[in-house]
Amino acid sequence: MSLLRNLAGGLRGLFRKEQVEREMDEELRGYLDATVKEKMRRGMNRDEALRAARIEMGGAESLKEQIRAVSWESVIETLWQDLKFGLRLLRFNTSFAAAAILSLALGIGANTAIFQLLDAVRLRTLPVKSPQELARIAIDHRTDASGHFTSRYSDLTYAMWEQIRSQQQGFSNIFAWGPTHFNLSPAGEVHIVQGLWVSGEFFQTLGVEPALGSLLLPSDDQHECASAGAILSYSYWQREYGGQRDVLGRKLTISRHPFPIIGVAAPDFYGVEVGRSFDVVVPLCAEPVIDGDDSQLKSRIGWWLAAMGRLKPGWSVERAAAQLRAISPGIFQAALPAEFNVSNAKQFLQYKLGASPAGSGISDLRHQFEDPLWLLLALAGLVLLIASANLANLLLARASARKKEMGMRMAMGASRARLMRQLLAESLLLAIIGAAFGALLARNVSQMLVASLSTQHDPLFVDMGMDWRVLGFTTALALLTCILFGVAPALRATGVAPGAVLMESGRGATQGRSRFGLRRILVVSQIALSLTLLVGALLFARSLNNLAKLDPGFRRDGILVADIDFTARHLPNEARVAFSDELLRRVRAILGVDAAATAAIVPLSGDGMAHDVLMGDTGEPEGDTPVAAFNYVSPDFFETLQTPFLAGRDFDEHDRAGAPNVAIVNESFIKKLAVGKDPLAMTFRVRRMNRTSAPYQIIGVVKDTKYIDLREELWPVVYTPRAQNENPATDAQILIRSRAPLASLLSAIKTMASQADPDADITFSSFHQMIDDGLLRDRLMARLSGFFGVLAALLSAIGLYGVISYMVERRRNEIGIRMALGAGQQSIIRLVLRETSLLLVIGLVTGVALALATAKAAASMLFDLKPTDLLTYLLAALSLSAVAVLASFLPAHRAARLDPMVALRNE
């Protein structure tokens, strides 16, 4: 009741303001009249009475202000007034406003952009029904495992999935899925789209609705897959089919097998993997059809699935995990691959299943980018701090300039709180405008970041709408910065004795030396923070440079990778090698090709295989069996990549199936497995699970090369002739070295391949590009931290410039006197620069301490560089000093050219 009345009164005050004000005036006038009358009745004359009454009442305006202050609507109103007034001031001060808003927009924009990414990748839940009920089912603490791993989330084999599905109890519904690529091209150059294998329960469990047609049901995922249909994602449907409704029933060719399109998923559904999207979904049962001989579903050693379930009501993740753990022995016993040897099997049978919450989806990006993003957010936060310090500095300067205005207002009856409110409203205005521009900027910046992390083969998809978290974050930033840069100057500006200020004439005395101190402290902290940022930037730049200059053991440039897939020819094992030899022969014949070779594993492509190595012709090794990485290559592989031989010879056409097994190994192999012996006299056998090969004779030793990625420790690597591989692949990955521009070779290779096999699928990639793609994270860190570092140095330079100019201004008289007494320009410049160097040195020392304390966070992201690297710190300090001296030279120069007469006459 009273609340309602208060509200009604307040609204009346806001909207019928004039009437309320009129009534107040009338009431007060009535009161004054009555007082005057009373006083006259007691014998005063009219003038005396009026005067006495006025004194009794106090200032009419301040009384009215007191009355207004009782009601809540006055807060809104004064805020509104203050904002309007602030806006007017900013309009008069466009350069100040522009500088303030720009630096805030950059600072807030950078923070928001990075937070937006973090939010999308880390914090947000999946856009599906009740995501908090979802859990991922996987083996707990799996370190090593044996088999074929073909997906980003190789949690389970198909046999394990079947067992889990039939034995688990904690989930009302569970499904298995695996990401993959599908080739939708009927022939020729491939058309790759992002695909998903899913079990029939996928859409039901997630509660996803179709946008068109129907989605897969458990009945669609039956053995042999008689009626397999494909589901499109909404965006793929829009992109490739223009959203036409007659798409249902049309055929989609996946690896040359037709699948009818039976439905389109809901628009916002991008799968359960955060950071990636899908184009086409087919049921698990279609896998043997599409992958043929390479089918993972039929192989017990194929790890290609991940599983998720929806918890039954009343079941916690822990309870479901406990149940999974309890049934694990039976499951692994039942799913044990026959191909395993004793130690493989022992490890397999010890696995325990577990469950973990999966409401925010699963993501390998998260693992890869979470730490860098938090670090970048911290760096962006520092930039914002520096920007705030700059603003505080500018406002402090303005506070000194507005002292008189404030004194006048206080003398007129404004309270300090009221003036503070007005000054803070100005700061708030700056913060809000800055945040608004920052939010706009952030949208573009975060899109750009995602685009810069996408590669041709691995497009990223990050759903980055504004949500309440991002909005809240930006608002909080705006308020925080407002408080950071607004409060001290507001306190300063209003902390004046009105009388003193008004009496002061001209420029003030030298009072306020301690106040000037605050501005120096701000500059010192700016320098310290900038140094930290510059150290960070240089660390990442140098780390990237280390990676870029690293010798991987082969050349990176001028090599094209052409993958010619001839699966469609259905060649028997014996004919595959011959056909890929034929392809290689034709590639070598193309004009401009300097060298060419095939390889099962393209170095640094991210693929790899490793097997046990048993040294000698016979016998079992004692203790742990050493493991080496493998590659099956054609002759000239080393010539093509220009990896030098240290001993022995390359493969040649005599190293065929049926001839004695031969191998080339790298230096690390010798260092780790054959210390101190003549390598060319050594033999070894290869154990692939439960099969041990005949002995291999080492015929050559090559220089060490990186295998999977640039950052790895060197592996022992074994190269064997492709011709002696028992299970030749149905494609030829041909590495081609040429001095001609690589693009000019493409059409010749395409023509050649289609002549050799009209059905062949061809994929091209640039070797250099592929290696570069592996450095995305490093490049991202180097670029962003570099940008932040430069921005920070720039902002600090502006801050320093401001403070030094101010100092020169304050000491004009002194400088004038010095010059009048004969001080030269040099000594004046020295005088000013001494001030700079003092601030600089304190700032640098603090900065080094700060950087040493924080750089540890970056240690794991640096390559071949310690976070305490001396050169980096020196470089950072040097460049910052240069910028600082430059920034203060301008005011110093101005001081030196001061005309002493003018300076002194002004007194």
Add this chain to the structure above:
Amino acid sequence: MPDKPSGLVQGTLDMLILKTLQLEAMHGYGIAMRIEQISKGVFQVNPGSLFPAFRRLERAGWLMSEWRDTENNRRAKYYLLTAQGRKQLKGETREWARQAAAIARILEVES
């Protein structure tokens, strides 16, 4: 000889205003006069606290106001108690009496 004027005990102005209005509606000046008269000049109410108090009490729902003609035919804003205001006055009076009695007892013991 009236007693010397003195400041109001913190928070009692509201109670005095409510009390003054218990019998009849009055305008601002009348209320100030009445408080001064009844207290025999001990309390002099200045407009700087009186008018904000009116606004506050009105917002709290304890007072209502309306424009009426005064005895000498001028318009003035009259304040009157609401039912809630009466209840509030009763509560505050009781509380005041209790505290005053307690303070008096303490002072008696001391002297």
